Amino acid sequence: MPPQWKGRLPGSATNFVSRRRELAAARKLLSTSRLITMTGVSGIGKSRLALRLAMDVRPAFPDGVWLVELAGCDNADLLAETVAVDLDVDHRCGSPVVKTLSAFLADKMLLLVLDHCDGLTDACTRLIRALLAAAPRLHVLVTSRNALRLGGERVFPLPPLTVPHLDRLPPATGLNHYGAVRLFAARAAAAHPGFVVDESNWADVAWICRRVDGIPLAIELVAAQLRTMPLRRLVDLLDAHFRERTKAVELAAPHRLRPQPVIDWHFDLCSPAERQVWKRLSVFTGSCDLAAAEAVCGGEDVRADEVAGIVTTLLDKGIVHRRQDGTADEGIRYQLLAPMRQHGLEQRSRSTRRTDPRIRHRDHYLSLVAVAGTDWFSSRQALWAERLRKERDNLRTAIASCLDERGKSPLALRITSTLLHFWLATGELHEGRYWLDRAIAADSSPTVERADALSARAILTTLMGDVAHAGSSLAEADELARRLNDRRSQAYTRLGLSMLTTHRGDLAGAVILAEQAVAGFRDTGDLAGAHAALSQWAIDAALLGDSTAASRAEDGLVLCMTRQASRSMPHALWVAAFAAWRRDELRRATALAQSALRLLRPSNDRLAVALTLKLLAWTAIGQNQHTKAARLLGASASRWLPSELAVVQSQHYAAFDHRCENGSRQSLGDHQFATAYHQGAQLGVDQAIGYGLGMPAADRPPTEWTRQHGARSLTPREQQVAELIAQGMRNKDIAATLLIARRTAETHVESILTKLGFTTRAEITAWIAGTGQS
Known part of the structure; x- marks a missing residue:
């Protein structure tokens, strides 16, 4: 049975070409350093090499290898929040996220890959310094155009791919020794099946690779054009482009290495409609689905129904990349690589078009959140949670746009308060509070939107333990909702006050407030609010020993079942189990709690x-x-x-x-x-x-707990070594796999034998097989 790796990495690093020497050097450096920064110009291949390295060294990190992509994160204040979410670290407490991250990582042997740190250099430096100080076995791999200049940092500058000298070209077979030629050949064959480098074209291929300085992104962009034109035509067009821009490009200067001239050329070759879609796609931070692309990129001279075909064309040309993040069509998303997005932004800044695509971007995500809010408490709840998670970067951009544009702050209040139930479901309380704080500070008008945002902030801050701020927010929200006579807003203030009153120990008062909230939500048809208030009512009543607890818990459970709200169901089951336990209905409580646990198994909650x-x-x-x-x-x-x-x-x-x-x-x-x-x-x-579900294998303690002579538990590293022994590896192989010295591997093996009371490696293999760990 193959090992199940921990962490979060894309499924595979496909089509990895011509970096084996650099990969070996980086792997060796990682074995001796806790912080490595891969540097190099845009398009040099930093992200691809870092991903491949991360995949190769997974066996060395028992707590996983985790990739955090920062290309779409342009907010330094939310860096720690982004890392925590991507590491599945629960950070619902009131402590700073950096502190929670540090505590979580303190005993972990883990590789954290921070990709695209360029726009967040100072914030990344502060975060990495704190995490490395708190977690002595943590390793960090960074990609950035420049070094972070942190103590202990080892910089790994990534060079261009090797290119042939044009004045002494080898025969076609000799060109295969150059990395740039191998990459071009591979990408050219993908664009034009059957393409090979031979005697008829080897000089042209060598010229292209030399002309673009061996930069992988530039090579891939040029090779992609073979879908639509022959190689000779490609060389002529590229030569003409460079001749026009010789003074600006200065290709011979190493410090000017970049794919920009080729990106400019690519842009010039696009049709007017393709250029417009490229520019408009650049407003997205991170990736987007086709519906978002159509909504934002359509308009004026490009019809919405034309966008899908144009995106496909840009995909074929290597300008847009497709990501499979899920199953079937629901999981297909599109993204511009960072250099392509930057070019699109620069071109768009020169545009004189009447409609700014940023406005369409903002309006699309305002509409998306509005629909999600209405449809949240339904059978599509899990789908909405996943969709909003994928759109995290774009939602941040949309909220920031509302805050930056004059007169649009009410929209920021609306979108942030509507996202309350999403933030509660995912545990992203710090993110929610951050945006609610900013939206509330931006608009002090006495509106329903402000009342809702104040109540939402109070609910989050109560759960985070910040009672003082919750109280002041609720006082203003309650006064506003009463003055405006808005029944739904009043229900949210009642819910927030009930939670706060529970926290302060007044359970009887909390029950009354929760009952009022339920009535208000039912009157206004807010089912998500009604479920939250019913849960609060049932818990408070159960704590009091009130006989109404069971019926309120049952009401909440029936509401979830009727609406098939899958994300809310585990909580509804837990509340019902808690109410049953308080009534000494122990078998029912156990059955309900185990049902909740089954639903929680695939989640990260x-x-x-x-x-x-x-x-x-x-x-x-x-x-x-x-x-x-x-x-x-x-x-x-x-x-x-x-x-x-x-x-x-x-x-x-x-x-x-x-x-x-x-x-x-x-x-x-x-x-x-x-x-x-x-x-x-x-x-x-x-x-x-x-174990909580009472599974037979889980009901028995692991073998190491019950072995004769009371063998102690193995450390995570020793467990890894034992699993590699079971795979037939010798000490030399184990050392190479785990990036440790051979003597260290021998010491681990001796320790395992001693702890388990074994004398041979075969016994370790049999023990691993017997416990089902390999």
Whole structure:
């Protein structure tokens, strides 16, 4: 069974050509340095080489290799938030995101790849410095045009591909030794099947590679033109273009190396309609789907129904790249590479067109969010969550556009308050608060939009534990909503006040406020708000011991089931399980909590997983399953969950944990309780879910817990070494795979044998096979 790698990388680095020497050198550098910055001009291939390197060294990093693409992130304030989201780090607490990231990474052996740091150099430098200081086994790989100038940084300048000298060309077979020629040949064959470098064309190919300085992007752009013209015609056009611009280009100067002359030439070869679409696509940050491209790029001299065909043409020419981010047509997205986007922006800035595509971009995403808000609480909830996640960079741009344009700040208030339920569902509370803070500061007009934004901010800040700011926001929101007599806005202020009152310990008052919120949401048809308020009502009533808790929880569950709101369903099940547990209906509570856990299995909501494991521990202690309760408590406090999350540390849940721990400890004794708790804490998130579901394999502690002589748990690195031994690797191979010295590998093997009480490598292989880990 092949190993399942942790992390987030694209599926494959396809068509990797002519960088094997650089790849080997970079891999060697990574084995001795914790921070490497790949530098070079635009189009030199930094991102592609970094991705290939990251894929190759995955076995060396037991906690994963994670790519964070920053080409679409132009906001330094949201850099840490972007990294946290892409690393699946739950950061719903009130602490700064950098602090939460540092705590999460503190014990991880992980490779973080930050691609396209150019526009965020200072912010990246500060973040990397903090993370490397907090996490001694963290490695960071950066791509940027320039070095970060951080202590301990090793700079890896990426050179152009090797090119032949035009005054002493080898025969055609000898040209294969040059990286630029190999790349051109590969891309030319893709554009024009059957193309080969031979005696008839080798001089022209060599001339092209030399003329574009061996820059990979430029080579690929030129080769793509073979779809529409013969090689000789291509050479003539390219030569004429360079002759026109000789004074400006100065190709011979190494510091002027760049693909810009070829991009200019490419732009000139495009039809007027293709140029317009190229320029308009440049307003997108990150990628976009076809519907967005049609909405933004259509208009005036390009009809919307023509955009799809033009995008396809630009795709064939290598100007646009296609990304498969999902399944079927839903997952196809289009993106300009950074140099192509920059060229489009420069060309657009010179345009005298009446309609600015930035306005169409803003209006498209305003419309998208409005539809998502109306349709959120439905069977399409999961699809909306995924779609809005993919559009994160474009949503940021749209909100910023509303804030920057005079008279459009009410639109910023509207879009940010509408995104409340999305931010709640994904746990991106810091992102939501950031934009709500800016929108509220930009417009102080006494409007419904401001009241909604104030309530949304209060709800987020309450969950983050910032009670003071939540209280002041709600006071203003409540006064505004009453004055404007807007029933829906009043319902959101009631919901926010209920949550805040719960946090302050007044459960009876919180129940009354939640009931008022439910009535307001039902009157105005806001089902997402109604579900949130029903959940709040049920939880507060259950904490009070109020008999209405079960019926309110059931109402929320029925609402989710009726609307098939899949993202809200685990929470509705948890609330129903909690209400049942408070009524001592332990079997029902366990069944409901396990149903929630099954739905959470494919998600990244680790906070919800932890809360569900806690609830299962509380039900287990009530059924005299003391060892299981201890393990579940340990699992709910695992290292994959930040310890600072305010909601997990609330006084009510902490009291239930304490009661559960005391019951388990009294039954098992201190030593047995500590052992069981530690066993649970060592489970990964998937293992913990399995154990919570009562799966047979998960119900038994791993082999290393029960081996004769009490063998200690292996470290993550030793576990890796054991798995490589099971694959038949010798110490030399293990050292090369994990980027460590051979003696270090030998030490790990000796430690594994000692801890497990084995004497041969064959026993390690059999043990790995027996535990299902390879």
